Amino acid sequence: MARTIERIVLPSPSPGTERHLVVHRFGRKGARPRVWLQAAIHADELPGPLVLHHLMPKLAEADRNGQIPGEIMVAPFANPVGLTQVVGSVLQGRYALDGSGNFNRGFLDLRDALEEAMAGKLGNDAAANVTAIRATIEALLAEHKADDESAILKLTLHRLAATADIALDLHCDDQAALHIYCGPRQAVAFADLAARLGAAALLTAGDSGDTPFDEALTRPWWRLMERYQDKPIPNDAMISCTVELRGRADIDDATAQRDADGIFDWLQARGAISGKAPPAVAPCPATPLDGVGPVRTPHAGLWVPCVEPGTRVTAGQIVGHLIDPMLPADAGRLALKAPVAGTMFARMRPDLAKAGDRVAKVASPQSIPGRRGKLLGDR
Incomplete structure (x- = not known):
């Protein structure tokens, strides 16, 4: 029709x-x-x-x-x-x-x-x-x-x-x-x-x-x-x-x-x-949603990513920095690292991040112990 x-x-x-x-x-x-x-x-x-x-x-x-x-x-x-x-x-x-x-x-x-x-x-x-x-x-x-x-x-x-x-x-x-x-x-x-x-x-x-x-x-x-x-x-x-x-x-x-x-x-x-x-x-290949390791900010600052979405990363690899421009350069720059090895498939755009923001997500092939509840998050 x-x-x-x-x-x-x-x-x-x-x-x-x-x-x-x-x-x-x-x-x-x-x-x-x-x-x-x-x-x-x-x-x-x-x-x-x-x-x-x-x-x-x-x-x-x-x-x-x-x-x-x-x-x-x-x-x-x-x-x-x-x-x-x-x-x-x-x-x-x-x-x-x-x-x-x-x-x-x-x-x-x-x-x-x-x-x-x-x-x-x-x-x-x-x-x-x-x-x-x-x-x-x-x-x-x-x-x-x-x-x-x-x-x-x-x-x-x-x-x-x-x-x-x-x-x-x-x-x-x-x-x-x-x-x-x-x-x-x-x-x-x-x-x-x-x-x-x-x-x-x-x-x-x-x-x-x-x-x-x-x-x-x-x-x-x-x-x-x-x-x-x-x-x-x-x-x-x-x-x-x-x-x-x-x-x-x-x-x-x-x-x-x-x-x-x-x-x-x-x-x-x-x-x-x-x-x-x-x-x-x-x-x-499918991977578990509870195997996604979020990269979170410990405090507020300017989020500046350095790894492109879709990139394979290792656990502990730096994926971006959290910057407080009001502090001296050596004290105002914090490296944020991948919590697990896998594919960093998504990130927050460069912007002002609040404490606790999820600024990147890494998909790993195994479930992460303790990851349960609201797995998607709300941001």
Whole structure:
């Protein structure tokens, strides 16, 4: 079918205003496999919308050629609320200015409710189980009510994506090499995507804390797989990941086109687009999210990095300096070192850092003792 564009009206935050979530649909509505692609839930992370801008003409052509057997839905700007938050001429899109928190935290955690609702309802037919689970998830989300604008936006996105087979959430870091977050059960599926995008790291966690969008979609399925191990529930009934498209300033047409090509080829390899996908290079090896060693500042100062994102580092290697220009040069310069060996995949841009800021992240192949809780952090 021809592409359709849906404008979903969000509740007005004030008299005389109205916001819309715009969703582009390709293929046949309701058909499978169903794919959900969104960008800029953190509204100031803009490489993702440009990638989807380059991807959609490819999807439109595939649709015209009858190559989309199911449905592909695209939300190029998933956060119209955050897009309005301009303070001092700077877009502030990570946190809701009404105090309701990070736009990509606090999605509904359906694990307990789904486990309870599915008790006694799973059989020995995998396809029937998947259908029943999806219907139950839809019903649970339909029952839920949200009041404030941010919660309504999150619930709307959750409802749109919850019954997809595949969901990709496109983000970016401050300054970074491309990297991907996903669950351990789905590392094989996303290792191929990581390879096609040239990712420097594929980071896995069963529960990173705070329920980001991608885990809100997948963790309920994982709970059922753990609870009902005697019942067939396909691991690929719902796969979702977060793709960090390098840094905020990495916005150019050539890079975005390559990323769009990589996503298109991966969707083709997954069967969401018919045709033969070109072979991928060697898959990106997965490493545990609790193996990420953060580089933190012991006090405030000017953060000056000296290692580029994507660089392999050794434990103890200097990755930057923390400088207090008000002190003598010999006393005002502190070397900050990698806590573990691995790939320094992301860093904070050169800026004024507060005490305790995480200014760089190093992915190591082993879990770090004591690393638990909110593994993503909130900055």
